[in-house]
Amino acid sequence: MADTSDLVLDVKNLKTVFFTNSGLFKAVDDVSFTVSRGETLAIVGESGCGKSVTALSLMRLVPDPPGRIVGGTVTLEDTDLLALSEAEMRKIRGDRISMIFQEPMTSLNPVMRIGDQIVEAVRLHRNLSSREAQNIAVEMLRLVRIPEPVRRAREYPHQLSGGMRQRAMIAMALACRPALLIADEPTTALDVTIQAQILALILDLQKELGTGLVLITHDLGVVAQTAQRVIVMYAGRKVEEASVEALFAAPKHPYTRGLMASIPAVPASGVAAPERLNEISGTVPSLVRLPKGCAFAPRCTLAIKRCEAEYPPLTDWGGGHLAACWRAAEVAEVA
Amino acid sequence: MTERLLEVTDLKKHYPVRAGVLRRQVGTVHSVDGVSFSLGAGETLGLVGESGCGKSTVARSVLRLIEPTSGQIRLDGEDITHLSKTALRRHRRSMQIVFQDPFASLNPRMIAGDIVGEPLAVHGLASGKALEARVAKLFEQVGLRPDQMRNFPHQFSGGQRQRICIARALALGPRLIVCDEPVSALDVSIQAQVINLLIDLQKQHGFSYLFIAHDLAVVAHISHRVAVMYLGRIVEIADKDELFRNPRHPYTQALLASVPIANPLAKKLAPLVDGDVPSPVNPPPGCAFHTRCRFAMERCRIERPVLMDAGDGHQVACLLNDGTGQSQ
Ligand SMILES: Nc1ncnc2c1ncn2[C@@H]1O[C@H](COP(=O)(O)OP(=O)(O)OP(=O)(O)O)[C@@H](O)[C@H]1O
Ligand code: SF4
Ligand SMILES: [Mg+2]
Numbered sequence: 121m122a123d124t125s126d127l128v129l130d131v132k133n134l135k136t137v138f139f140t141n142s143g144l145f146k147a148v149d150d151v152s153f154t155v156s157r158g159e160t161l162a163i164v165g166e167s168g169c170g171k172s173v174t175a176l177s178l179m180r181l182v183p184d185p186p187g188r189i190v191g192g193t194v195t196l197e198d199t200d201l202l203a204l205s206e207a208e209m210r211k212i213r214g215d216r217i218s219m220i221f222q223e224p225m226t227s228l229n230p231v232m233r234i235g236d237q238i239v240e241a242v243r244l245h246r247n248l249s250s251r252e253a254q255n256i257a258v259e260m261l262r263l264v265r266i267p268e269p270v271r272r273a274r275e276y277p278h279q280l281s282g283g284m285r286q287r288a289m290i291a292m293a294l295a296c297r298p299a300l301l302i303a304d305e306p307t308t309a310l311d312v313t314i315q316a317q318i319l320a321l322i323l324d325l326q327k328e329l330g331t332g333l334v335l336i337t338h339d340l341g342v343v344a345q346t347a348q349r350v351i352v353m354y355a356g357r358k359v360e361e362a363s364v365e366a367l368f369a370a371p372k373h374p375y376t377r378g379l380m381a382s383i384p385a386v387p388a389s390g391v392a393a394p395e396r397l398n399e400i401s402g403t404v405p406s407l408v409r410l411p412k413g414c415a416f417a418p419r420c421t422l423a424i425k426r427c428e429a430e431y432p433p434l435t436d437w438g439g440g441h442l443a444a445c446w447r448a449a450e451v452a453e454v455a
Numbered sequence: 456m457t458e459r460l461l462e463v464t465d466l467k468k469h470y471p472v473r474a475g476v477l478r479r480q481v482g483t484v485h486s487v488d489g490v491s492f493s494l495g496a497g498e499t500l501g502l503v504g505e506s507g508c509g510k511s512t513v514a515r516s517v518l519r520l521i522e523p524t525s526g527q528i529r530l531d532g533e534d535i536t537h538l539s540k541t542a543l544r545r546h547r548r549s550m551q552i553v554f555q556d557p558f559a560s561l562n563p564r565m566i567a568g569d570i571v572g573e574p575l576a577v578h579g580l581a582s583g584k585a586l587e588a589r590v591a592k593l594f595e596q597v598g599l600r601p602d603q604m605r606n607f608p609h610q611f612s613g614g615q616r617q618r619i620c621i622a623r624a625l626a627l628g629p630r631l632i633v634c635d636e637p638v639s640a641l642d643v644s645i646q647a648q649v650i651n652l653l654i655d656l657q658k659q660h661g662f663s664y665l666f667i668a669h670d671l672a673v674v675a676h677i678s679h680r681v682a683v684m685y686l687g688r689i690v691e692i693a694d695k696d697e698l699f700r701n702p703r704h705p706y707t708q709a710l711l712a713s714v715p716i717a718n719p720l721a722k723k724l725a726p727l728v729d730g731d732v733p734s735p736v737n738p739p740p741g742c743a744f745h746t747r748c749r750f751a752m753e754r755c756r757i758e759r760p761v762l763m764d765a766g767d768g769h770q771v772a773c774l775l776n777d778g779t780g781q782s783q
Contacts, residue, residue: 284731312505313710313713316725341715344716345716383717384670387699397676
């Protein structure tokens with residue numbers, strides 16, 4: 121465990137709700153976690169479990185209406201982000217906390233040259249001459265390994281390939297050397313060979329700059345290869361948290377366990393692929409009509425009476441390995 | 456050797472690229488550029504490759520949903536490449552397709568039972584009570600409840616919608632089902648359900664799959680043989696176990712090395728290729744992979760490698776080591 125003075129981000133009991141036609145629901149329900157300097161925390165879970173809303177909450181970018189952060193604290197270094205005015209938050213966004221998205225065009229301006237966009241982002245936060253900012257822009261493009269950065273800086277986003285655009289977005293996000301970078305499925309839309317390049321790049325830069333990284337993904341392979349710690353979300357809640365080693369060695373939550381068993385793997389040399397994959401039966405519940413007890417109970421093979429009646433508390437099973445399951449102690453033996 | 460159900464020979468699909476007011480042709484997209492493979496009865500051939508490599512164009516050409524530029528497609532020994540629409544109808548029943556997006560491929564205004572029963576009705580194979588009974592049976596086969604026949608597509612989850620598509624594909628008792636990224640839009644836990652269903656159905660009915668996906672792990676799981684495509688060409692094709700144990704094409708090796716392994720103790724990501732896939736408009740001469748290949752030689756820039764047997768039916772299109780590729 122990292123020493124607390126090294127904490128970049130400290131999220132406590134975050135709660136974000138949406139008011140929709142079909143009712144009110146908690147997209148993020150009582151979620152806590154921390155990120156240290158230079159650390160990668162992965163958030164993993166299936167579609168709709170609240171990963172992106174968590175990220176948007178940290179950035180204070182939840183669309184309101186229909187969404188609203190209704191509880192908790194988000195402390196970035198020594199600043200309580202949820203207490204800031206929108207104007208104060210705007211100064212911090214892109215400077216001390218940055219975000220990159222699955223689709224680079226959500227943060228790139230299609231009608232502005234790549235270099236100018238970085239210049240603009242830098243000058244918004246730093247008192248620099250246009251010349252100095254331009255040098256930083258080219259330097260950043262070089263850092264993200266875009267070939268011929270001087271020429272590329274003069275190009276428009278559509279002139280770059282998908283992988284190059286993703287690099288340009290990373291360059292922009294890191295230009296002010298933020299303390300925390302949030303990457304929401306940054307490689308999901310990319311081909312696997314490009315994904316490997318981009319992930320390697322993000323990790324290299326993070327090491328070089330000491331940035332804290334929150335990496336959101338649904339791919340357990342990406343988690344295993346990039347993160348030091350993981351949180352697993354299900355239906356808006358954190359159901360498990362552990363170091364990657366501990367999580368993959370012995371998941372404590374039946375959902376995590378099911379997820380790991382259900383992913384097809386590229387067979388290791390000499391190992392035949394199994395006949396059938398393990399499935400998790402059923403589907404993810406609607407957030408508007410969550411079961412009273414454990415949200416995973418309707419799909420869980422270990423569920424007992426108590427699971428349907430009471431939500432299991434997050435419990436530390438040793439060494440910072442947390443799980444919210446009534447039967448976590450038995451999961452390893454039973455399954 | 457199993458009986459050959461499908462034989463594709465030197466399939467090409469080129470599109471002209473036009474520009475300017477005169478719409479002059481300025482280039483050619485080589486979407487599929489000389490693809491050959493065969494598929495046995497009851498066999499699954501996985502077709503993998505990155506976006507734009509031509510996988511879906513191969514799929515659609517096989518089904519004659521698009522007209523190939525040249526090449527030959529034989530189904531059960533019969534050349535169907537140039538059959539007229541009416542002559543093709545007879546074969547339509549034996550070839551079906553399941554698409555990636557279960558949302559887009561279902562008519563939102565039709566109830567699920569009608570969607571699944573439509574092919575039977577159109578071909579005049581059943582009507583009334585008999586049709587309803589057949590559809591109910593299809594629902595059960597794909598793990599849906601017959602009482603869900605009255606529901607509309609939006610009342611189903613993504614995984615269930617894909618089951619509806621599969622039921623519809625099964626309706627006419629096909630011998631070949633082309634699956635074009637059938638699980639890519641689904642959540643991980645739901646992917647496994649659909650993959651298992653496809654495997655089970657094949658065991659029961661003995662049909663063949665041409666299974667297209669960009670996810671190597673999914674392909675590794677369901678296929679008997681695997682073909683790897685790059686820029687419109689098959690660069691390697693082999694039995695599944697052989698391909699994953701002993702990939703011989705530098706591109707296949709790079710692809711495999713790029714897949715993040717769900718084990719933190721396993722080797723960290725080591726990209727074996729730099730740069731992007733070149734554009735299929737006027738692709739590189741010689742070996743199309745030479746611009747990114749770690750082993751490229753002078754010859755690779757000029758000579759186009761053809762698929763050659765490197766032993767035991769393991770075919771590779773690479774000039775290294777007398778055309779047998781590179782052992783790892
Ligand atoms: N603007 C919005 N209005 C209403 N509901 C929303 C909005 N944004 C998100 N939600 C809902 O909040 C829940 C959590 O969504 P979120 O986008 O965080 O999921 P996710 O884990 O990022 O999923 P994915 O893997 O698909 O990206 C979902 O039920 C989603 O439908
Ligand atoms: S609390 Fe009960 S239902 Fe929930 S995951 Fe644990 S055993 Fe399963
Ligand atoms: Mg998301």
